[in-house]
Amino acid sequence: MAGFTDRDKALFPLKNISSAVEIFKNQLESSHEPDLALLSIIGGAVENSLTCRSNVTIQVVEPKALPILELHTIEDLYNKFHAIMKGAIDVSKNENKVCTRETIKKVSDVVWNSLTRSYYKDRAHLQSLYSYLTGRKLDCFGVAFAVVAGCQALGFSDVHLALSEDHAWVVFGETGTETAEVTWHGKGNEDKRGQEIGKGVSARSWLYVNNKPVICTRAMEVAALVSAINPSLNATLDACEVACLQQELLWLLYDLGHLAKYPMAIGNLGDLEEIAPTPGRVPCSALFQEAILSARTYYNNQHVYPYTYQGGYFYRNKMYKEAFESWANASDVIRLYNYSRDDEEIYKEFLEIANELIPHIMKVISSGFSANSILKKPECFANLLRFYDGICQWEQGSATPVLHIGWAKPLVNTISKFDADVRAQVNIVCESETSHLDEKKLPRSNGNTSCFNNNNNYCLSEEHAKSNNLINKIESKVTKEDEVTNL
Numbered sequence: 001m002a003g004f005t006d007r008d009k010a011l012f013p014l015k016n017i018s019s020a021v022e023i024f025k026n027q028l029e030s031s032h033e034p035d036l037a038l039l040s041i042i043g044g045a046v047e048n049s050l051t052c053r054s055n056v057t058i059q060v061v062e063p064k065a066l067p068i069l070e071l072h073t074i075e076d077l078y079n080k081f082h083a084i085m086k087g088a089i090d091v092s093k094n095e096n097k098v099c100t101r102e103t104i105k106k107v108s109d110v111v112w113n114s115l116t117r118s119y120y121k122d123r124a125h126l127q128s129l130y131s132y133l134t135g136r137k138l139d140c141f142g143v144a145f146a147v148v149a150g151c152q153a154l155g156f157s158d159v160h161l162a163l164s165e166d167h168a169w170v171v172f173g174e175t176g177t178e179t180a181e182v183t184w185h186g187k188g189n190e191d192k193r194g195q196e197i198g199k200g201v202s203a204r205s206w207l208y209v210n211n212k213p214v215i216c217t218r219a220m221e222v223a224a225l226v227s228a229i230n231p232s233l234n235a236t237l238d239a240c241e242v243a244c245l246q247q248e249l250l251w252l253l254y255d256l257g258h259l260a261k262y263p264m265a266i267g268n269l270g271d272l273e274e275i276a277p278t279p280g281r282v283p284c285s286a287l288f289q290e291a292i293l294s295a296r297t298y299y300n301n302q303h304v305y306p307y308t309y310q311g312g313y314f315y316r317n318k319m320y321k322e323a324f325e326s327w328a329n330a331s332d333v334i335r336l337y338n339y340s341r342d343d344e345e346i347y348k349e350f351l352e353i354a355n356e357l358i359p360h361i362m363k364v365i366s367s368g369f370s371a372n373s374i375l376k377k378p379e380c381f382a383n384l385l386r387f388y389d390g391i392c393q394w395e396q397g398s399a400t401p402v403l404h405i406g407w408a409k410p411l412v413n414t415i416s417k418f419d420a421d422v423r424a425q426v427n428i429v430c431e432s433e434t435s436h437l438d439e440k441k442l443p444r445s446n447g448n449t450s451c452f453n454n455n456n457n458y459c460l461s462e463e464h465a466k467s468n469n470l471i472n473k474i475e476s477k478v479t480k481e482d483e484v485t486n487l
């Protein structure tokens with residue numbers, strides 16, 4: 001581990017973004033692995049000094065200036081973290097330096113038991129070791145990160161962060177294939193700390209991305225802490241210096257190749273670039289495409305967020321036809337999973353798209369009469385069907401229902417906006433009889449082509465076309481709604 005080098009110490013007191021970036025650069029380009037505790041404390045200290053309540057006065061200072069960060073502030077916290085870890089876990093006898101489940105559980109317990117008794121877990125700015133060491137508060141990602149940083153501080157180079165789209169755990173051992181829960185997930189769920197990652201029903205839930213998590217290197221763990229930097233001052237305002245630091249650090253990591261297998265970090269950079277494009281860099285649309293390509297290449301196209309990053313971009317930029325395609329591709333991913341109670345986050349994502357974003361699009365375009373309206377395009381209708389069909393298939397075979405009456409009205413409302421002659425141009429073709437009904441198939445489209453065959457036929461999943469197809473499901477929901485409204 002590089003540790004806190006004299007070269008880095010010489011950059012203190014930190015007065016601007018460039019010197020903070022310089023420390024990350026030194027650590028990432030060092031022959032030793034980057035020091036997670038050091039970088040998390042520095043990132044957290046900068047974030048805290050610019051976003052937390054204490055000094056919210058909006059100072060107008062020279063661009064990229066930071067509130068001065070003294071060396072002793074960082075050094076004292078860094079030494080405190082090492083003291084906590086080395087005081088609790090004796091590793092002197094364990095020479096072979098491969099970590100054990102027992103040691104990982106101990107590190108997780110040290111972090112867990114030192115947290116404030118009760119606090120609002122979803123608050124912002126609780127992700128860094130700065131928050132842990134000064135406020136004894138961490139969010140669920142922060143606990144997992146602290147365990148990996150603690151194991152690094154204890155000399156274990158085999159313990160790494162594993163990331164799904166809504167959870168984090170660790171991998172370790174000789175071949176790096178042992179897994180362990182180290183933090184909690186969601187609300188009101190008993191934590192499973194110490195246990196290996198589920199092989200049971202939870203393995204089929206989106207939460208564990210069908211066993212295709214991002215397995216981090218040390219540099220990717222730096223990318224995770226940088227991604228977790230939160231520039232929010234409040235619900236509407238961002239501290240631009242923090243956003244600027246995060247953006248510069250993500251480009252540093254990008255140029256060093258450490259985002260190549262980390263779709264969400266590329267998506268985060270895309271979001272920042274959409275707000276504040278960096279001259280000379282690729283456009284944010286290219287970054288969203290790169291994130292999708294990364295998920296297809298390294299994670300068997302089983303991650304949803306790369307498509308919702310892209311769909312959100314198209315939506316904000318009024319590129320509605322393209323947004324429908326991205327959202328249909330997102331739905332093609334979720335259809336292979338079984339919905340479980342741990343999947344609330346992605347459920348909310350699809351609910352917002354289906355019941356807020358698409359209805360909004362229908363509202364704003366139906367007022368216009370332009371000939372090239374998306375209401376005249378069969379591929380838009382087809383992509384909407386693919387979107388809804390994926391959600392229906394997600395529900396099928398799941399213990400927990402997804403759709404309820406609230407989904408039906410916006411769904412029917414949307415579909416009915418397309419004239420019959422447009423709908424007639426989309427032929428629903430059942431896939432071959434050979435596909436197995438019981439097992440959910442791997443994603444049918446590898447994402448880069450929508451599911452049309454050569455004469456623009458739309459292929460609905462066989463399960464729907466055959467057993468209870470999309471239209472039947474809609475009719476059943478709608479009749480129920482009629483009953484309800486006629487009560």
Ligand SMILES: CC1(C)CN=C(N2CCN(c3ncnc4sc(CCF)cc34)CC2)S1
Nearest residue numbers: 141163164165166167168227264305308309
């Ligand atoms: C398209 C979106 C709604 C926009 N932001 C999104 N995210 C913001 C950034 N996110 C992330 N960004 C980098 N790394 C990670 S690891 C993780 C699971 C908990 F550890 C989440 C996450 C989560 C997803 S998805």
